[in-house]
Every structure is written in C-alpha cells, then in structure tokens.
Amino acid sequence: MSQFGFTLLHTDPHSQARRGQIQTRRGTIETPVFMPVGTLGTVKGMLPETLKEEGAEIILGNTYHLFLRPGHELVARLGGLHQFMNWDRPILTDSGGFQVFSLGKLRKITEEGVRFQSHIDGSSHMLTPELSIAVQETLGADIIMAFDECIPYPSTRDYVASSTALSGRWARRCKEARRSDDGAALFGIVQGGMYADLRKQSAEELQEIGFDGYALGGLSVGEEAAAMYDMMEAALPLLPADQPRYVMGVGTPENLIEGVARGVDMFDCVMPTRNARNGVLFTNFGKVVIKQARYAEDPLPIDPDCDCYVCRHYSRAYLRHLYQNNEILAAMLHTRHNLHYYLGLMAGARDAIAAGRFTEYRQEFYRRRQPESAA
Amino acid sequence: MSQFGFTLLHTDPHSQARRGQIQTRRGTIETPVFMPVGTLGTVKGMLPETLKEEGAEIILGNTYHLFLRPGHELVARLGGLHQFMNWDRPILTDSGGFQVFSLGKLRKITEEGVRFQSHIDGSSHMLTPELSIAVQETLGADIIMAFDECIPYPSTRDYVASSTALSGRWARRCKEARRSDDGAALFGIVQGGMYADLRKQSAEELQEIGFDGYALGGLSVGEEAAAMYDMMEAALPLLPADQPRYVMGVGTPENLIEGVARGVDMFDCVMPTRNARNGVLFTNFGKVVIKQARYAEDPLPIDPDCDCYVCRHYSRAYLRHLYQNNEILAAMLHTRHNLHYYLGLMAGARDAIAAGRFTEYRQEFYRRRQPESAA
Ligand SMILES: [Zn+2]
Ligand SMILES: [Zn+2]
Secondary structure (H helix, E strand, O other), rough: OOOOOOEEEEEEEOOOOOEEEOOOOOOOOOOEEEEEEEEOOOOOOOOOOHHHOOOOOOOOEEEHEEEEOOOHHHHHHEEEEEHHHHOOOOEEEEEOHHHOOHHHHHHHOOOOOOOEOOOOOOOOEEOHHHHHHHHHHHOOOEEEEOOOOOOOOOOOOHHHHHHHHHHHHHHHHHHHHOOOOOOEEEEEOOOOOOOHHHHHHHHHHHHHHHHHHHHEHHHHHHOOOHHHHHHHHHHHHHHHHOEEEHHHHHOOOOHHHHHHHHOOEEEEEEEHHHHHHEEEEEEEEEEEOOOOOHOOOOOOOOOOOOOOHHHHHHOOOHHHHHHHHOOOHHHHHHHHHHHHHHHHHHHHHHHHOOOOOOOHHHHHHHHHHHOOOOO | OOOOOOEEEOOOOOOOOEEEEEEEEOEEEOOOOEEEEEEOOOOOOHHHHHHHHOOOOEEEHHHHHHHOOHHHHHHHHOOHHHHHOOOOOEEEEOHHHHHHHHHHEEEEOOOOOEEEEOOOOOOOEEEOHHHHHHHHHOOOEEEOOOOOOOOOOOOHHHHHHHHHHHHHHHHHHHHHOOOOOOOEEEEEEEEEOOOHHHHHHHHHHHHHHHOOOEEEEOOOOOOOHHHHHHHHHHHHHOOOOOOOEEOOOOHHHHHHHHHHHOOOEEOOOHHHHHHHHHHHHEEEEEEEOOOEEEOOOOOOOOOOOOOHHHHOOHHHHHHHHHHHHHHHHHHHHHHHHHEEEEEEHHHHHHHHHHOHHHHHHHHHHHHHHHOOOOO
C-alpha cells in the first residue's frame, strides 16, 4: 500500500475544514473532493474527457451493478474498469453492500454474507466480504471499500448495535482478504446509525484493524440534516488526522459545505447527475427546475454567474425545449452544468481553506442562496 | 440572393460526379455534402462543437417539428434557430410537407394547402406554401425548401401527375412568398414519382419559375434502389449544371455513392443518427449490430480502420454493455462514429473527384464491403 497516502496541507482555524492531497497509484487527488458516480462504467451522459475538463479527479463505480452487468471478470479480461471505460484517473468502488441491502425482501443476511436475487433476472447470488474485495480488486479499483451493512433508518438501538458489530467482523475479513501488493487502498466504514456512542465504538474498532482511510456509512438515509451533522461530529474527530475521511452518499450542496466544515475530505452522491436528468439544476442561488413554464422564453443561461460551457452557450428556453422533448442533449448539458457546479463548489472550498477564509466562503454560500429558487 | 451561389470545381470524366462549393450567407459548403438531421434543434446526442469536429458543414432542421415545438416565433424571439441551438454554420430547413403528409388520416390536402392535426396534442393547423416559407424565414434558415406534396409509393400515374402539378403551383406561390433581401436561398423540389416523363415536366416547370437550387423529392419512400437511380438519371441531367442538386432523405452509404456518381451535390438522412441510437453502426466493411452476443467480449473497436474518437478509445464490448443498459453514452458514441463514417465517406468522394479517381473510389467502396457484416 506504499503508493497510497494522504498529506494534510492546511487546516482551517475556525472549523474542522482541511485541505489535503490523496496520493494514489493513478495520481493525486486534491481534497476536499467530490466524486461523480459512474454506476455502470459511465457517468451518465458525460464523456470521460468532459469529466476531466470539468475538474473530476476521481469517480465512483458500483460493485453491485458491475458484478451483475457486464461482470467483473469480463471487465478484467478487457483490461480492467479504467481501460474498459476510458478513464485513467483514480476510481473508488463501493462494496456492493448499499445496493444489496436496498433490495429489501430479495436479500437475506447471515454471518457469512448476504444472499440476494438480482434485480435484473432474479438469479441468486451470495455476496461476502471476501467476494466483494475480490470483485473490487478484479475491476481494478484504486480505492476499495470494506463490505458492510448499510443500516436502515430508523432502526432500534439493538438492531444498530448488532449490525455494527457484524460490519466490524466483516471489516476484519475484508482486511484479511485484501492482497497487499497491488497499490490499491482499502477503506473501513464506520457504522453505528444515529447513536454517537455506537459510532465511537465502530470508529475505534476499525482503527484497531487498520485501514488506509475511513468512511462514514449509513448517512443520508432519511434522517434530518442535524442528525447527519451530529454523527459527523461524533465520529470524525475520532479518526486519524493523517488519513482521508469520506462520507458516503452525501449529498446536497449544503451537506457538502457542512461536511467540509466538520472535516470531511471526500464525498460522492448521485444527486448532481440524477437531478440533471430530471431537469433539476443547481446554482449558487438555488435550484432551477427547467420544466417550469416560467423558463419557456427565458433567454438567460441556467446561472448568469456560471462560466461553464452550458451557461456560455445555451438559454434556459433552449434547455427547457430539449428537456420537454426528451432530447439526449438535455441530459448531457444538464449533467455537465450540475457537475461543474458541484466540482466548482469543492474547488472553491479548497481555495478558501488554503487562504484561511473558509468561514467567509461558508457565509457567502448561504448568503447567495435564496429560499425560493429565483431567476 | 446575392450571397448564395455554387461553384463547380471538378467534374469526373467517367461519371456525372462533381466537386463543388456552395456559398451561403453563413459560409462555404464543400460538395458533395451530407447534412446531418437536427429535427428539433439538436442533432440527437451530439454537441454542435462535436458535429464540427466530425466535419459537418451544414445541418437540416425540420419545419413541422419546430413549428409545433417550441414554435418558430419563440425561436425567433430567442435570436433564431442558429443562436437557439448554438450552431453558426448553415442550416437547411425542409418545408414541413414530408412530415405533414406522413400523418395519414390526420391531414387533408386542398389547393390552398394542408390541414392537419398535431401528432402531439391533436390541435388543428393549416400549412400553406406561404406559411411554410414564413416559418422557415422566421427560423432563420439559410436554405429554404419549397412546400410540396411528398407522393406516396406506389401511386397511380394519374395521382402522381395531379399531385406534381399541385406541387408546381405551390412552388410558384413559394417563390412569390419569399422575401428577396435576406440572403437565404430557396430550392425547388422536383416531383413526378417513379415516372421519368413527369420528373422531366416537373424539372422544366421549376426552372421556369427559377430557384437557387433544385432537389429531388419523393425518393427513398419504399421503391427499389434501381428505381431511385432511374429517377436520378431522368431528372438530374435536366437541372442547371451551375446550381446545386439535392436528393432529399437519401440514404444508405450505397445510395450516397451512387447519387454522387449521378451528379448529386447534397444529401440528408436520419439513417446514421437514428440507426446509431438503435445500435446499428456503419463501417467500410458493412454494418455492426452492437447488441449481438458475438461482441460481448470483443476488444476491437467498431472498425479497426476507423480513426474516429470512438474507435480510438472504446471496444465493441464496452459499447455493447452501454447499449444493453440503455446508457446515454451509447447513443452519444454510436452517433459520433456513424456521422464520422458518413461525413468521411463524402470527404473521400470529394477528394477522389478532385483527383480524378472517383471510379476507383467507388470500386474500392464496394470491394471493401462484405455481404454479411463481419468482424
Ligand atoms: Zn453552468
Ligand atoms: Zn469510428
């Protein structure tokens, strides 16, 4: 694991925000970072070159989906996920756990792992910590996530405690299953639901096992934002300062700013890409819902202050026309703008932390937002 | 109309093929040319910049579709079709006739024009020669097409004769309806079905009216390729050599080569873009139907001899994976390759005519094609 590391460059004097760099076998990632989601070996509607232009330094792949389609071994025979999808920068893969647990009645948890039925053809599969690691290694991930149970919300304390203990035992098996010589990193995932003391136990147990980085799982699952921030505040200070911290599946622009303020280095979320395809666009002043009739003749870009390709060339009226007619170009342009916004928000946070003005950046972020999306 | 013109640069000694240039108010078009179809103000799945990279010099817009959605007056208020869709090269618009006549029972033809019901909401509209011209002018087309009836195939000689006569009267009304001072060109459309003598009559009548260029309409409507070529041979030699000749809605790669050999300067067809979205890819050796199981683990590009962006970066296995999962990127990449092929085929024809080796180019085209698509 000698190729993986984390360098802490700046810490904010007024918050827990930190500016750092993650070194991977496929290059350096500037943190805090947002990772676009490329579920099936493509960030929907984006060319890899366009992702780079917009500043993406790392993307996320979904183990569950790639395991079922086209299959990790097929991907490996075609040179691995990077070559398969024409992306030469780092890839983080999730463990498959989140998707498997979302299957509801189609899955059954045992000490060994999870038996589940494919959402595509109903075929039966068993996913274990060992298989999850093997699949992620076979895909060629640069950052591999431990296999854990994503705890539903709300859950009883008893359920959370026993599930977190199971995830702990699985984390140990993941560590043991890892090959040690390929340069990829392995991250542990802190569970514990919405119970601060269980989060603490989990964080301590994972550090005892020892990982290259630590994630918080089981957040953004329906809880209030305040509960999410409480859990960040409970767990993040317990994690080693010289290793990267990742909050999984989070979130809104507000969540990102608040996560950064609490010391998070890495985020991923489908929100900018999925919302883009649904015509929901992010801006500094709030959301633009492009199907609204108010935009039918609007000559302004999505955000007059945005300097992205989309805002330089296209009006809201044109984007609404494309969206109303289900044109592919709508998804392409909307996704590009939304990722520009998310990636730009993080680039701005990095600059602000480095310049010692993150507090001002955070205030400015809230000041510019309008309660009702406006134009 | 002083900004529009045609320069004949080379004629092939062994065929009717010709190499020329069309001058428009938005720049020069090298002919013979293929025009990608941008029905609703977007060539589906392509950025305008990518179209340019692939060599597109002019695109086609559909008057019927833009008239209904978003409406030509809205487009005009937003600066015209070029600004609306971020395309600064020439645009040719069809007259709306072809789509209206495709509506079958939803339309009724009179001397005045065509009454039809929108395929979207059933609303009733009347399209006349005068309105068609006004809509095309309002959109800002650089080449405007006369409003005509696209004659179904097969049709009786009586029907073809009377329809062609009606289209002739409409052509005269189109000419009269045209403003003369905006620099856009107006093309007449030769009808006459599959009857050589009616094609001749139509060609002569249109020249008497006088247009900036001439098209053949009512081809590629279900007839045998031989009949299509017969009609080209009957009509094209009757058209003025110093004006551009356009065969509408044609066609396959073979149709393009044979049309060029018969003196056609301009083509348009949805085939490369529509087939792309259906996973049918064009190559020098024939079609690749990407969903076929034979490509599931195929590491080769669509065409190993193609130098397009898609073939330089992606395997058939990856494209098949994208296509099978309805990924937007499949449509983007497939469309890009197919347009690269179509535009490259025409660029090759232009070079071959200029070099006096079009006969060899045509022979080589057939030699490389394999009866069964192969890989
Ligand atoms: Zn923008
Ligand atoms: Zn290609």
